Amino acid sequence: MILDRSHRGWAAATALLLLLSSLSYALYVRATPGGPSGGTAEGIAFGAAASACMLFAALLGVRKRRPHYRLGRISGWLKGHLWLGALSLPLVLFHGGFAMGGPLTRTLMICFLLVFVTGIFGLLLQQFLPRYMTKNVVQETVYEQIDHVREQLLAECVAIAKGGAGAATHAKSAGAIQGRVVTSRAAGAPEGERSEERAPLLRFLDERIRPYFRSDGARREALAEPHRRATLFRELVRMLPPTLHPCCADLEALCGQREQLEMQRRLHLWLHGWLLVHVPLSWTVIALGILHAVLSLSY
Amino acid sequence: MGETAETPASRLEGEALSADEMLALPVFQGCSAALLKKNVGAVVRRSYRPGEILCREGEFGSTAFYLLEGEAEVYIATPMAHLEGRERRRGLFGTMSTFLQSLVRRGKEGGAGGEARLIPIDAPVDLSMDNPVATLRAGELFGEMTCLSFYPRSASVRAQTPLVVLEMLRNVLDILKRGSKTFQEQLLRNYRDRALASHLRSMPLLAGLTEEFVSSLRERVELVSFEPGQVVCKQGDAADRLYLIRIGFVKVSQQSPGGEVILQYLHRGDFFGEMGLLRAGVRTATCTALDHVELVTIGKEDFDRMMREFPDIRAGMEAKARGHAEESARRTEEARAHSVDDFLAQGLMEAQSLLLIDLDRCTRCDDCVRACAASHDGVTRLIRDGLRYENYLVPTSCRSCHDPLCMIGCPVGSIRRRETLEIVIEDWCIGCGLCAKNCPYGNINMHEFEGGAQKAEGKPDKKAITCDLCAELPEPSCVYACPHDAAFRIDPKRFFREGTR
Numbered sequence: 001m002i003l004d005r006s007h008r009g010w011a012a013a014t015a016l017l018l019l020l021s022s023l024s025y026a027l028y029v030r031a032t033p034g035g036p037s038g039g040t041a042e043g044i045a046f047g048a049a050a051s052a053c054m055l056f057a058a059l060l061g062v063r064k065r066r067p068h069y070r071l072g073r074i075s076g077w078l079k080g081h082l083w084l085g086a087l088s089l090p091l092v093l094f095h096g097g098f099a100m101g102g103p104l105t106r107t108l109m110i111c112f113l114l115v116f117v118t119g120i121f122g123l124l125l126q127q128f129l130p131r132y133m134t135k136n137v138v139q140e141t142v143y144e145q146i147d148h149v150r151e152q153l154l155a156e157c158v159a160i161a162k163g164g165a166g167a168a169t170h171a172k173s174a175g176a177i178q179g180r181v182v183t184s185r186a187a188g189a190p191e192g193e194r195s196e197e198r199a200p201l202l203r204f205l206d207e208r209i210r211p212y213f214r215s216d217g218a219r220r221e222a223l224a225e226p227h228r229r230a231t232l233f234r235e236l237v238r239m240l241p242p243t244l245h246p247c248c249a250d251l252e253a254l255c256g257q258r259e260q261l262e263m264q265r266r267l268h269l270w271l272h273g274w275l276l277v278h279v280p281l282s283w284t285v286i287a288l289g290i291l292h293a294v295l296s297l298s299y
Numbered sequence: 300m301g302e303t304a305e306t307p308a309s310r311l312e313g314e315a316l317s318a319d320e321m322l323a324l325p326v327f328q329g330c331s332a333a334l335l336k337k338n339v340g341a342v343v344r345r346s347y348r349p350g351e352i353l354c355r356e357g358e359f360g361s362t363a364f365y366l367l368e369g370e371a372e373v374y375i376a377t378p379m380a381h382l383e384g385r386e387r388r389r390g391l392f393g394t395m396s397t398f399l400q401s402l403v404r405r406g407k408e409g410g411a412g413g414e415a416r417l418i419p420i421d422a423p424v425d426l427s428m429d430n431p432v433a434t435l436r437a438g439e440l441f442g443e444m445t446c447l448s449f450y451p452r453s454a455s456v457r458a459q460t461p462l463v464v465l466e467m468l469r470n471v472l473d474i475l476k477r478g479s480k481t482f483q484e485q486l487l488r489n490y491r492d493r494a495l496a497s498h499l500r501s502m503p504l505l506a507g508l509t510e511e512f513v514s515s516l517r518e519r520v521e522l523v524s525f526e527p528g529q530v531v532c533k534q535g536d537a538a539d540r541l542y543l544i545r546i547g548f549v550k551v552s553q554q555s556p557g558g559e560v561i562l563q564y565l566h567r568g569d570f571f572g573e574m575g576l577l578r579a580g581v582r583t584a585t586c587t588a589l590d591h592v593e594l595v596t597i598g599k600e601d602f603d604r605m606m607r608e609f610p611d612i613r614a615g616m617e618a619k620a621r622g623h624a625e626e627s628a629r630r631t632e633e634a635r636a637h638s639v640d641d642f643l644a645q646g647l648m649e650a651q652s653l654l655l656i657d658l659d660r661c662t663r664c665d666d667c668v669r670a671c672a673a674s675h676d677g678v679t680r681l682i683r684d685g686l687r688y689e690n691y692l693v694p695t696s697c698r699s700c701h702d703p704l705c706m707i708g709c710p711v712g713s714i715r716r717r718e719t720l721e722i723v724i725e726d727w728c729i730g731c732g733l734c735a736k737n738c739p740y741g742n743i744n745m746h747e748f749e750g751g752a753q754k755a756e757g758k759p760d761k762k763a764i765t766c767d768l769c770a771e772l773p774e775p776s777c778v779y780a781c782p783h784d785a786a787f788r789i790d791p792k793r794f795f796r797e798g799t800r
Contacts, residue, residue, distance in 0.1 A: 001783045002660050067670035067780035070773070074666065078782045126662055126783070134658035134690055142684050143663060271662050 001078050001126055010083040017087055025094045036097030038296065043095055050091035051289055057085040058286055061279065082123065089116055108288040111281050118278040129271050137264045139257050146261050153254050154213040160250050161205040163198065200239040201247065208232065209251065213258055223255050224262065314344045326365065330478040338474065342467040347458035354442065355455045357731040362466045363446035366437050369462035373422050373441065373454050375431040377729045377760055417501035418727050419567035419712045420453040421445060423494045425501050428727065434459065438485055444546055444710065446472050447591035451731035453710030491517045498543060501568050504615045512608065521596045525588035536582045538575025540596045547592030548707050553584045553627055561702040562627050566712050574620045576602050589707060647688065647791045650698035652720050652768060654777065655691045660785035670780030678746055680766040681777050697722055697742045697766035705734040705743055721768040730761040
C-alpha cells in the first residue's frame, strides 16, 4: 500500500496515541521507584493495549478471507493494520519497561521484531515495486498464466523457426476469454528455400531457445541477458540467408517477451514473498502472546 | 431442374417439394408459381415420430419450420440455473456465512428482479419461467429469427404426436411472407388468437390489462415488417401508434450535435413509441430495424383508451417516459460535451462505468478477482488482464457500454440492461454464446456448469457470465475489497478529462 495523503487521519491518530502513551509511560516511570515492569497495573495496561493493536492487525487476514462482506473497506483495514501494528511496538516496549525478560518473552520479542521488520520491508517494497513493474514489464500477464504463456511463446518460436505457415492464434489466458489473442507472426517457408539454409536456425532453436524457454531459472541462460541475446542473434543472422532475417527478429522479440515474463515472476516473488515470513510469524506472536499472558496472570 | 437454384446452400436435404406440390398446399396459395419453381429444394417436407427432436436451443441454423400436421412441444432444456463455482458450505459456520451474505445483499438474487415472467422465444408463444414448455400446433411457424437473421435457435422442439412439417430456407419464407395472403392471414390470426395476450402480459408495464380489453384489441392490432436498416419511425414525425416487438431487434437513437446517440436496443418483449403518444404527439427518437423486424402496432385510439381505462398503466408509462427523457437528455449532453478522441482506439469512449486498476498502486494480489468470485458464488466475472491506458489497466470486466452490442441477437432475451447501468444475464440463458461473440472487448465469458441436459450427449452446458456491477450490493466487490485503493470504477470521460482521481 502506497503511503499517501489518505493516511493522514491514521497517522495523526497514531501520533496522538503515541504521544499520550509516551506521557503516560513517563509519569508511570516517575511514580514507580523500582522501575517499570510488565506485572504492574500500568504495565498490564500497556500490554493489553499492545495486544489489542496486534489482534486488530492480525484480523486483517481473517477479513481478507471474506472480501465481499460489508465490514468496512479492506483498504481501511490495511491502513489500521499498518498504523496500529506500528503503534504496538512502543506499547510493547512500555509494557516490558524496555527489558526483554525471560526466555519466553525474549522469544516473543524477537518474533515480534521480526514481524515488525518484515512488515516494514513489505511496505517499502510496495512503495516502488508496482511502479517499477508497470514501467518495465509491459507485457505482463496474470501470474498464474506465466507458464501457459511461456509455452505459447515457445510454440510460436518453433513455428517461426520451422517455417510452418501461420501457427495458431493462441488465447493469451486460459478459458474462453475473447478478444485477447496473441497472433502468431510465423510466416510460411519462402519459395525455393533449401532445407540446409534453415539448419542453423533449427540448431539455434534446439540449443538456445528451447532451453531458455524450458528453464525455470532462466536468468542463467545466455538469452536472458539483453546484450548477449543481441550478440547471439547477430551471429545467427550472419549464418542465414536474407530471407530468414525477419524470422530472427521475430525470435529475438519472443525471447524478449520471455525475459519479461521472468522479470514479472521475480518481481512478483519479491512483492509477495515477504508474506511467507510475516504471516506465520504474526500468528506465532499471537500464540506466544496468549501463552505469555496466561502464564503471567496465573503465576 | 434447370429452373431451380443449384447452389448447395439453397437446397435442403429431405423430401423436396416440387412447385406444384407447394402450390397444392393452402399455405402457398397466392404465391408466384414461377418464384416457387426457382426455389425447388429450398423447402422440404419432413415427418417425425413422437419424441423426435426437430432442433435444439443454441444451435445455429438457417431454416424455419411450418407445422402441417400434428403437435410439437417447444421447451428450453438448459436448466434455469444460477452459476455457482463452489459447493455451498454446510454446518453452523456455513449457515451463518450464508445468513451474513444475505444481510448485505440489497436486492433479489438471480437477476430476474421479479420483472420478467415469460421468456421470449422464436415462436408464436412465449415460455413461462416456472415451466418453460409450450405446445405448437398445425399452422404455426417457428424459427423465423433463425431463418431470417441467422440467430441461434432459441428453444428446442420435439414432436409430441406424429408430426409433419415444412422446413424452409429464407428465400421461401420471404415468398410466403410477401406473396401468400393465406399465410399472412394465418400468421396474424395465430398471433391474435394465441400470442397477443401473453405478449402483452409478458411486459411488466402492461401486465395489468384485463381479458376484456385484450379481446377488444384482438381484431385491431396489425403486424408490420421491416428490413434491416429500415427506419420504423423518425425523430420529429407525428406519433400515431405504439409498437410491440414480435421478432427482431430495434435500435432507438437520437441525433445530437456530437452525432447519433444510441439510447437503447429493444427486442421481443419490449415496446416503443409510448413517449410520443404520451407527450407532444411527436416522436422523440428514431427507431431503426437492426435485422428482420416484425412489429405489432396498437393505434393511438386504442392506446388512449388504454391510458384512460388503466390509470396504473398510465402512471407506469409516464414514469418510464420521464426516465427515458432524463436519460436521453443526459446522453445527448455527454455526446455534446465530449468529442470523439483517442479513447475510441480502446473503446473507452463507449464505457459508462469502467473498471480501472492503477498499476502503480496494485501489488497484483488478485484480491479483486477473489472478491468478485466470492460475490458471485465462486465464478469470477473479472480477469485481471487486459489493455493498458497510461498507468491504468483496463481489466476484462463489463464496461456498461453506451452502445451495448452484446444485447443484439440474444435469441431468448436473457441479456438485458436494467434501469441502472448494469447489464445482467438472466438464469434462462441457453448458452449459445452470441453475446460473448458480440462483445467487442471480450468481457463476456462462457462458463461451463454442472447438471445440464446436454451433458449426456458429451456437450457441456454453458452459460454466459458478465460483470453485473454487483448490482445487489452497494458497491462492486472488486473495488470494495482492493486493499491498496488501486481498483475503482469511473466514468472514463470525466476521469480522464480531469486527469486526476
